Amino acid sequence: MFSATIMATIVFIIAAIVMVLASILSKKALNDREKSSPFECGFDPSESSRIPFSLRFFMIAIIFLIFDVEIALILPMIMIIKFSNIFIWSFTSMFFIVILLAGLYHEWNQGALTWTT
CATH class of the missing domain: 1.20.5 (Single alpha-helices involved in coiled-coils or other helix-helix interfaces)
Known part of the structure; x- marks a missing residue:
């Protein structure tokens, strides 16, 4: 101890x-104005380099990542169908897909999937 x-x-x-x-x-130690400014072919930038971030694009990207990871979880289910009980496998697969569809319906209902508003 x-x-x-x-x-x-x-x-x-x-x-x-x-x-x-x-x-x-x-x-x-040295904060040089030229080194800390954005480089635009040797000229002064025509506009601010800090453009506003689109929250809609961020939400679409997060939804894409979530569903992409869930696809990666579904793919091994196809490989284990030979080694598992068909009833348990089909119940687990359908439960997982129903949760995915419920999430997709919720996102669609909330308007998160519409790009132009």
């Missing part, structure tokens, strides 16, 4: 030292 406490203390001290050194060494 005593050695675990000593090891935890040593690890904490080493981590603290590394974090302090990283924060000291990563500070930029």
Whole structure:
């Protein structure tokens, strides 16, 4: 018990030292206006580089990622059909697909899938 406490203390001290050194060494001493501005072929930028972010695009991207991950979860179900009980496999598959369809219906009903509004 005593050695675990000593090891935890040593690890904490080493981590603290590394974090302090990283924060000291990563500070930029010189903030040059030309280096921090966006590069546009040597000319001054014609407009701000900080354009407003489209929340609608973000929501569509998140929905795409969620359904993409769920497709990746469905694909192995096809591979295990030979090795599992057909009743349990079909019940699990249909339950999973019903949850996906309910989520899709909810997103459609809330208007999250309409791009132009």
